[in-house]
Amino acid sequence: MRDIPSISEAEWEVMTILWRKSPITAQEVIVTLEDDKAWKPKTVKALISRLLKKEAISFVAEGKTYYYSPAVSEDECYRSERKSFLQRFYKGSPAPMLVHFLKDEKLTKEEIHELRRILDEKE
Structure with missing residues (x-):
């Protein structure tokens, strides 16, 4: 199994959107999160940047527009989180x-x- 990056709770919100609909622009992520989160666009863009650095997401540039997609599956992330939880609290x-x-x-x-x-x- 490949290494799955550790994803914070806030990053998980962005990943959930990307798992549901991708490729998607940063602006579309911002609009999708508007109703549930009081995050500024700068915050969402910072989360996207962190996910790119962790290689949890990738992008394709079309002109000046970037389209983001998950680089890891939702199932892989759930499995990784579950294993981490079990290890931390129940010795695996x-x-x-x-x-x-x-x-x-x-x-x-x-x-x-x-x-x-x-x-x-x-x-």
């Missing part, structure tokens, strides 16, 4: 995390059946 083992989760959360019957099905497949 998913079992204790699942036990804590199952004890603390309320699950529907459908969710319980789905979890049983997945666990049965693992045997």
Whole structure:
């Protein structure tokens, strides 16, 4: 597996937009974030710049317009974040995390059946 860059919470907002629609310009990212975030255009452009430096995104220039696309998939990033979380809090083992989760959360019957099905497949 290739190295997936560490993506901050704010950068994740930009990545989510790029995963949903790309290639996309910085202005389109800014407009998309306008309703949810009170970020200035300069902030969004700084986040895009950081993601470029991390090689999490790439761009294609058409004249003076830059079109940005993700260079890493959403699935790869989720997997990397999940592994990092497990390592930091559960020494890399998913079992204790699942036990804590199952004890603390309320699950529907459908969710319980789905979890049983997945666990049965693992045997």
